[in-house]
Amino acid sequence: MSLLARDLVLVLGDGEQQVRALDGVSVEVQDGELLAVVGPSGSGKSSLLAVCGGLRTPTSGRIRIGDTDITALGQSLLTGIRRDRIGFVFQQSNLVPSLTAVEQLLLMVHLRGRRPGRADRDRALALLREVGMEHRVDRRPGELSGGERQRVGIARAFMTEPALLLVDEPTSMLDHGRGRQIVELLARECHEHKVATLMVTHDPGMLAYADRVVRMTDGRLTEA
Amino acid sequence: MFIALRDLAFAKGRFFLMGLVVVLIAFLTTLLSGLSAGLIKNNISGLMEMPVTHIAFEAADEPTYRASLVDRAMWEGWAGKPGVKGMEPLGHTVFNARGARNEPLELTLWGVRPGAFTEPRVTAGAQLGATPDGVLVSRILADKGVKIGDRIVLDRVLTELTVVGITEEANIGHIPIVYAPLPKWQEATYGPPGGMPPGEVFPDVVYDYVSVIALQLEDSLDKAAIAAIDEELGTTTLVKVDKSYIASTGYLEEVRSVGMIQYSLILIAAVVIGAFFAIWTIQRTQEIGLVKALGGSNGYLLRDSLGQALLLLGGGTALGLGAALWLGQFLMKTGRPFMYVPETVTAAVVALLVAGLIGGALSVRRITAVDPIIALGRDR
Numbered sequence: 351m352s353l354l355a356r357d358l359v360l361v362l363g364d365g366e367q368q369v370r371a372l373d374g375v376s377v378e379v380q381d382g383e384l385l386a387v388v389g390p391s392g393s394g395k396s397s398l399l400a401v402c403g404g405l406r407t408p409t410s411g412r413i414r415i416g417d418t419d420i421t422a423l424g425q426s427l428l429t430g431i432r433r434d435r436i437g438f439v440f441q442q443s444n445l446v447p448s449l450t451a452v453e454q455l456l457l458m459v460h461l462r463g464r465r466p467g468r469a470d471r472d473r474a475l476a477l478l479r480e481v482g483m484e485h486r487v488d489r490r491p492g493e494l495s496g497g498e499r500q501r502v503g504i505a506r507a508f509m510t511e512p513a514l515l516l517v518d519e520p521t522s523m524l525d526h527g528r529g530r531q532i533v534e535l536l537a538r539e540c541h542e543h544k545v546a547t548l549m550v551t552h553d554p555g556m557l558a559y560a561d562r563v564v565r566m567t568d569g570r571l572t573e574a
Numbered sequence: 575m576f577i578a579l580r581d582l583a584f585a586k587g588r589f590f591l592m593g594l595v596v597v598l599i600a601f602l603t604t605l606l607s608g609l610s611a612g613l614i615k616n617n618i619s620g621l622m623e624m625p626v627t628h629i630a631f632e633a634a635d636e637p638t639y640r641a642s643l644v645d646r647a648m649w650e651g652w653a654g655k656p657g658v659k660g661m662e663p664l665g666h667t668v669f670n671a672r673g674a675r676n677e678p679l680e681l682t683l684w685g686v687r688p689g690a691f692t693e694p695r696v697t698a699g700a701q702l703g704a705t706p707d708g709v710l711v712s713r714i715l716a717d718k719g720v721k722i723g724d725r726i727v728l729d730r731v732l733t734e735l736t737v738v739g740i741t742e743e744a745n746i747g748h749i750p751i752v753y754a755p756l757p758k759w760q761e762a763t764y765g766p767p768g769g770m771p772p773g774e775v776f777p778d779v780v781y782d783y784v785s786v787i788a789l790q791l792e793d794s795l796d797k798a799a800i801a802a803i804d805e806e807l808g809t810t811t812l813v814k815v816d817k818s819y820i821a822s823t824g825y826l827e828e829v830r831s832v833g834m835i836q837y838s839l840i841l842i843a844a845v846v847i848g849a850f851f852a853i854w855t856i857q858r859t860q861e862i863g864l865v866k867a868l869g870g871s872n873g874y875l876l877r878d879s880l881g882q883a884l885l886l887l888g889g890g891t892a893l894g895l896g897a898a899l900w901l902g903q904f905l906m907k908t909g910r911p912f913m914y915v916p917e918t919v920t921a922a923v924v925a926l927l928v929a930g931l932i933g934g935a936l937s938v939r940r941i942t943a944v945d946p947i948i949a950l951g952r953d954r
Contacts, residue, residue, distance in 0.1 A: 396950055399950060400947055400950055403867070403950075405867060405946055405947045405949075405950065406947065426871065429866070429869055429870070429871050430869065430871075431869075432867065432868065432869040432946075433868065433869020433870070434869065436869075438867060438868060438949070440864070440867075440949055440950065441950070444860075444864045444949055445864075446577060446861050446864065446865065447584065447861065448577065448580040448581045448583070448584030448585070449577065449580055453576075453580065456576075457576060457577070457865075457868070458868065458869075460576040460874075461865070461868060461869050461870045461874060462869075463874075490584070506868075510869075518950050
């Protein structure tokens with residue numbers, strides 16, 4: 351099992367402003383499973399993503415990615431976990447503006463302290479082909495459409511063979527048709543690479559591609 | 575440097591402008607170091623070349639070559655002290671004069687004992703001593719048309735001198751030096767206006783005074799020992815290098831003002847580079863958060879950004895330095911007060927690089943403060 355979270359509580363802010371962004375959340379995602387989390391904005395979806403991705407330390411509860419318990423890890427170890435075990439697909443894709451599509455993928459190799467070799471480049475090109483971007487590998491983000499950027503973002507997430515894929519509102523900047531294509535692609539890649547995938551979305555139209563759907567309200571999860 | 579190098583190409587306009595600023599600052603810093611060394615040489619080359627360790631002046635808080643007056647008791651007193659390897663009385667007077675073609679000349683007449691270590695080697699002509707009125711002139715005067723065999727007449731005292739030799743460039747207070755036998759200097763300096771009436775001789779007392787005492791002291795003679803001798807003889811002794819240079823007219827003011835411009839430039843470089851990278855880092859905040867979220871460590875990002883700063887700074891400095899050295903070749907040939915001393919140029923360039931890197935480092939430091947959570951953007 352690739353993501354196991356138990357009784358997560360995340361309290362944000364101080365005093366009067368205090369909010370329980372996560373209020374006892376437990377969730378499991380198996381390898382090759384696409385779990386969608388739906389809910390209105392402010393329900394705690396993003397907090398769940400941040401905690402599972404090691405970007406926020408939960409106030410209480412436990413998180414395991416693969417066979418590693420990340421709950422008690424410090425910042426630099428969490429950075430390493432993000433680099434080696436987790437793939438991220440962000441809202442609006444979030445690419446580095448100065449890098450071409452293929453360089454976005456090769457950056458992941460650099461972050462691991464290696465110079466990309468022939469094999470890394472071949473792998474990056476193969477991933478870009480899988481997402482239908484083989485004809486635009488040398489374009490920078492500014493020259494790509496929103497959908498194309500999101501495809502590059504998905505290819506990047508698979509570059510490091512992650513144990514867990516975290517997807518943040520992948521369709522928020524796309525029209526309905528392109529959004530469907532992207533989620534379809536995500537589902538296919540998730541199944542093909544057998545990666546546990548947690549996708550946060552507010553778009554009910556995308557749920558058809560999910561293996562399982564849970565609903566988040568006021569920091570609590572319910573099976574949809 | 576994976577991202578840094580691509581940023582340079584991606585934001586070429588911004589980096590080009592910033593690089594140009596670095597080039598110009600490096601260019602000016604290098605030129606100023608040439609001007610600084612050139613001004614120093616132009617002011618005191620006569621002193622720099624003289625093989626002495628110390629100069630003794632008449633006791634004063636801030637002695638100067640122009641105002642100092644020492645007597646025979648003082649210089650003979652110094653000669654007899656232990657630790658004194660060499661002692662020479664030296665006369666220093668600024669004169670206006672007329673050359674062979676009646677052209678006006680400004681010169682510093684230095685009185686030296688012929689054959690002493692205070693007399694420089696000539697590059698043409700003969701050394702001092704063959705005739706009582708024979709003098710050596712600095713190459714600077716030779717460049718202005720003064721030739722061996724020319725007669726120079728000092729204004730007011732009307733002392734006549736004959737050029738017998740030419741020395742290397744030798745200046746003091748920016749005025750070229752003419753080396754005369756000490757008695758001739760004493761007669762010119764202490765004699766009456768218009769010269770001695772015919773048939774009269776100079777009184778002996780004229781020969782008992784000079785301006786300063788040039789000393790070759792052993793290292794064993796420490797500060798306290800020198801101060802004790804000064805106290806006893808009524809002199810103020812300064813180390814030749816730097817300390818006695820300050821006694822030359824204009825030296826301190828020039829060194830200070832050129833130095834101040836240089837320090838300002840280096841400070842400006844630090845601030846400008848710091849400001850550039852501060853803004854650049856703020857502009858990249860989103861990207862930095864993203865790379866951190868993807869697993870980039872602070873170390874990776876800092877190395878990347880510092881490498882970028884170093885590249886910009888190093889490249890810009892190299893270009894500016896190259897341009898300034900190239901231009902300097904021509905300036906040196908024109909006889910302007912300009913000279914490249916490898917040590918001063920290196921010191922200026924290294925100071926510029928260090929200041930720029932400090933400025934850059936202080937700015938990219940804020941990379942560590944960026945929270946990777948910003949990669950999970952909310953509807954942006």
